[in-house]
Amino acid sequence: MRRIAVILSCLAFTVAAHARDDARLDALMQRYQGDVPGASLLVVKDGKPIVSKGYGFSDMELHVAASPSTDYRLASVSKQFTATAILLLAQDGKLSLDDHARKWLPELPAVAAPITIRQLLSHQGGLVDYEDIMPADTAVPLRDKDVLALLAKTDHLYFPPGSSYRYSNGGYAMLALIVEKASGMPFQAFLKTRIFEPLGMKHTLAFVKEGAPVPNRAFGYSEEGGHWVRTDQSMTSSVLGDGGIYSNIEDLARWDAALYDNRLLSDASRKAAFTGWTATDDPTIRYGYGWRITGETLWHSGETIGFRNVIVRYPKQHLTVVLLTNRNDPEPYQTALKIASLFGATPPP
Incomplete structure (x- = not known):
């Protein structure tokens, strides 16, 4: 009897602990709950999704609830896939990271001649921000x-290539075009064939208007005057290399798993991607290839009109938090860090 009592006591303690953790988690996600644009949250520990749930709505007009299968525009979280595509082609011997970008894109101006693929990957190319030079009257969405x-x-x-850092969406658009030149395939087809299909990411795609529709699509919203207004696309939303991928947390769990082994990238390629090659404008952050590195965390945020997302990985603790949202506010990075701390993560410096 005493043994049974001990077992029941342990079970009661476990249930209470889970309830406490759920309450703390829901408190952190409170702003995404109710009749508002929502979010999908994933927590993976030791290869197993221990939290996978949706909050709020993915489509306010039709009142479609957000869920683990909701597809969000990843914005700059897409950059890790663009970088992976380049690394795969380097593994194939189709290109070298030390190739000059103009070898593949001779249309680039002469002043860009010294820029290498490696420098584009780590935002050390110095290219002018395309968002600042696009015509003010642009009426058709830009592509790469x-x-x-x-x-x-x-x-x-x-600045002279390799001498400094400046975050460059244009640099990643150029990387997408280099993928097309080196592979002989459209960028979206290369991603599907070499990354998404092998990993079983059936609902992830680089979205183009003439291609397949986005499944279970979330639409982006911004708060204006106390009301949520659909702000789903801008004139830069069709550029693929810097932010045009849609995905959901179920597929991103598969992606996270592949970053621990060589099913896609070799040990050397993953080490290169996760190495902080350059200091950034934040002294706590260095930049790898499509990843920010802070202490022992690998992470990247993604912000575009109507969407704010983040993925934070703690490889040594085999813990990952992904928070995808279809709204312009709040920024999710700090929330993701607080969620990670509920599951034993040490805050980055």
């Missing part, structure tokens, strides 16, 4: 090739 056309008209860089 349009970004190249804009950059081709520039006659200066922000």
Whole structure:
């Protein structure tokens, strides 16, 4: 009898602990609950999803609830996939990270001649921000090739390549075009064939208007005057290399698992991606290839009109938090760190 009592006591303690953790988690996610644009939250520990749930709505007009299968526009979280595509082609011997970008994209201006693929990956190329030079009256959404056309008209860089850091969406658009040139495939097809299909990421895609629709699509919203207004796309939303991928937390659990072994990238390639090659404008952050590195965490945020997302990985603790949202506020990084702390993560410095 005493043994049974001990077992029941342990079970009661476990249930109470889980209830306490659930309450703390829901408190952190309170702003996403109710009749508001929502979020999908994933926590993976030791290879197992221990939290996978949706909050709020993915479509306010039709009142579609957000869920683990809701697809969000990843924005700059997409950069890790663009970088992986480049690394795969390097493994294939199709290109070298030390190739000059103009070897593949001769349309780039002469001033860009010294820029290498490696420098584009780590935001050390110095290219002018395409968002600042696109015509104010742009009425048709830009694509990666349009970004190249804009950059081709520039006659200066922000700094000599390799000498400094400046976050560059245009640099990642150029990487997507290099993937197309080196592989002979459209960027979205390369991602599907070499990354998404092998990993079973059936609901992840680089979205193009003439291609497949986004399954279970979340639409983006911004709060204006106390009301939520749909702000789903801008004139830069069709650029793929810097932020055009849609995915959900179920697929991103598969992606996270692949970052621990060589099913896609070799040990050397993963080490290269996760190495902080350059200091950034934040002294606590270095930048790898499509990843920010803070202490022992690997992470990246993604912000675009109507979406704010983050993935934070703690590889040594085999813990990952992914928070995808279809709204312009709040920024999710600090929330993800607090969620990670509920599961034993040490806050980054």
